[in-house]
Amino acid sequence: MTFTVPAVDITPYVAGGSDDQRRVVADAVDAACSTVGFMQVLGHGIPEATQDGLAAAIDGFFGLAPATKRDYWVPGANRGYSPPKSESLSLSLGVASANRMNDFFEAFNVGVEARSFTGLDLDEADYGINVWPHEVDDFKRRLTAYFAEAGRVARTLTTIFTDALGLPHDYFERITGHSIDVLRMNNYALPAGTVVAPDADITGMGEHTDFGIVTVLWADRVAGLQVLGTDRRWHDVQPLGGALLVNLGDLTARITNDRWMSTLHRVKPPIVDGAVARRRSAAYFHDGDVDAVITTAPQFLDADGAWPTSRSWCATTSPPNWRARGRVRRTSARSARPRGCGRRGRTEPAARTGAPLPSRVLGGSRQWGTVRRRAPAPSRCPRRGRRRCAPRRSPPAPGSGPAGPAPAGRPRGIVAPARDHRPGPTCAYICSICSGTAPRRRRCRAR
Numbered sequence: 258m259t260f261t262v263p264a265v266d267i268t269p270y271v272a273g274g275s276d277d278q279r280r281v282v283a284d285a286v287d288a289a290c291s292t293v294g295f296m297q298v299l300g301h302g303i304p305e306a307t308q309d310g311l312a313a314a315i316d317g318f319f320g321l322a323p324a325t326k327r328d329y330w331v332p333g334a335n336r337g338y339s340p341p342k343s344e345s346l347s348l349s350l351g352v353a354s355a356n357r358m359n360d361f362f363e364a365f366n367v368g369v370e371a372r373s374f375t376g377l378d379l380d381e382a383d384y385g386i387n388v389w390p391h392e393v394d395d396f397k398r399r400l401t402a403y404f405a406e407a408g409r410v411a412r413t414l415t416t417i418f419t420d421a422l423g424l425p426h427d428y429f430e431r432i433t434g435h436s437i438d439v440l441r442m443n444n445y446a447l448p449a450g451t452v453v454a455p456d457a458d459i460t461g462m463g464e465h466t467d468f469g470i471v472t473v474l475w476a477d478r479v480a481g482l483q484v485l486g487t488d489r490r491w492h493d494v495q496p497l498g499g500a501l502l503v504n505l506g507d508l509t510a511r512i513t514n515d516r517w518m519s520t521l522h523r524v525k526p527p528i529v530d531g532a533v534a535r536r537r538s539a540a541y542f543h544d545g546d547v548d549a550v551i552t553t554a555p556q557f558l559d560a561d562g563a564w565p566t567s568r569s570w571c572a573t574t575s576p577p578n579w580r581a582r583g584r585v586r587r588t589s590a591r592s593a594r595p596r597g598c599g600r601r602g603r604t605e606p607a608a609r610t611g612a613p614l615p616s617r618v619l620g621g622s623r624q625w626g627t628v629r630r631r632a633p634a635p636s637r638c639p640r641r642g643r644r645r646c647a648p649r650r651s652p653p654a655p656g657s658g659p660a661g662p663a664p665a666g667r668p669r670g671i672v673a674p675a676r677d678h679r680p681g682p683t684c685a686y687i688c689s690i691c692s693g694t695a696p697r698r699r700r701c702r703a704r
């Protein structure tokens with residue numbers, strides 16, 4: 258099976274188009290979101306000059322001396338600089354990374370501030386306050402210009418989503434009036450002169466799902482981004498010329514009862530001649546209002562109240578991206594659940610009833626460290642009622658692993674409360690760590 262990230266030209270929504278043209282776009286988006294969770298978006302209308310301005314701002318900042326960059330580190334806030342190895346995104350899945358190393362990317366974040374919504378009495382701590390390095394020419398203007406364009410694209414996409422999903426036309430407007438939107442610029446580079454062994458296991462950014470509504474990703478056409486396919490394999494993805502990559506976050510998966518996919522992805526740079534090619538990206542996260550309540554839209558609840566993807570929860574052979582499968586072949590899938598599955602006969606409360614998920618659990622300072630300390634990853638998988646499979650235990654390299662205090666400085670993401678623990682991708686992910694090192698049954702007791 259070949260893996261492709263479908264290309265969708267959204268011009269009819271950007272520059273005007275007939276109803277028929279828009280329908281074609283909405284159908285293509287529906288297909289991409291149901292089968293891959295990622296798409297290549299063409300016709301987005303962001304001027305090249307604005308993208309060049311973004312690239313110049315990225316180069317300007319990351320080219321500063323390390324000590325200068327650290328002046329813009331705002332621990333505890335989703336703003337400013339995030340130094341290399343200060344974060345480990347696989348912790349968003351409640352586990353340490355397979356190689357026990359933090360991610361080597363460095364990042365800089367800017368975003369919407371609470372104070373820009375006058376009269377709403379929002380808490381600055383839920384949003385963050387931007388810092389603007391004065392050492393970089395035109396930094397604020399360039400980023401503000403790109404931010405506005407990326408936000409426009411994100412909102413255009415949610416308009417397409419309402420058409421594609423048959424939702425009320427103001428569905429997303431109602432939960433994004435003061436959306437916590439953040440632009441995170443990532444720089445994947447090792448210090449000059451670093452020689453990397455050909456078989457070194459280094460992680461640019463650990464595997465994770467995004468947790469908001471939709472992410473608009475500008476990236477260099479350089480290898481490194483990998484997306485997990487339903488075949489359980491990681492696939493290299495680079496943007497097509499002129500395209501932005503777009504992926505869905507966990508909130509959209511929740512709204513659609515996993516009809517649309519929030520897909521695992523990571524950045525693993527290829528090592529060529531002992532070196533890693535520098536790569537830049539800028540992810541615009543459209544995450545929704547801090548006080549929005551995210552529920553499964555009624556049309557995505559099963560008529561009989563059953564959880565449509567229950568097979569995949571426990572199917573020992575189901576791929577991490579289990580959701581589309583379970584949905585598409587709902588009836589037969591259910592009867593084909595494997596024997597001995599601890600989930601058998603149970604129902605999934607949230608999806609069944611559409612129980613609301615307060616997006617406040619996504620908000621706050623959005624610090625991995627902070628959130629993790631408050632809500633440690635459950636040691637039991639609450640939906641299965643069994644112990645979670647444990648990641649491989651080996652002592653971390655000195656000063657490198659996420660053992661010890663959770664890393665402060667992870668400015669995005671949630672560790673959801675137990676009721677939101679998502680056994681599909683999470684458990685599949687953990688098992689993918691276990692696999693290959695020991696018989697799965699011994700290592701992975703949840704299966």
Ligand SMILES: O=C(O)CCC(=O)C(=O)O
Pocket residue numbers: 441443462467474476482522523524537538539540
């Ligand atoms: O750098 C990339 O291509 C991916 C970035 C990403 O996934 C993120 O920032 O969440």
Ligand SMILES: [Fe+2]
Pocket residue numbers: 465466467522540
């Ligand atoms: Fe991501």
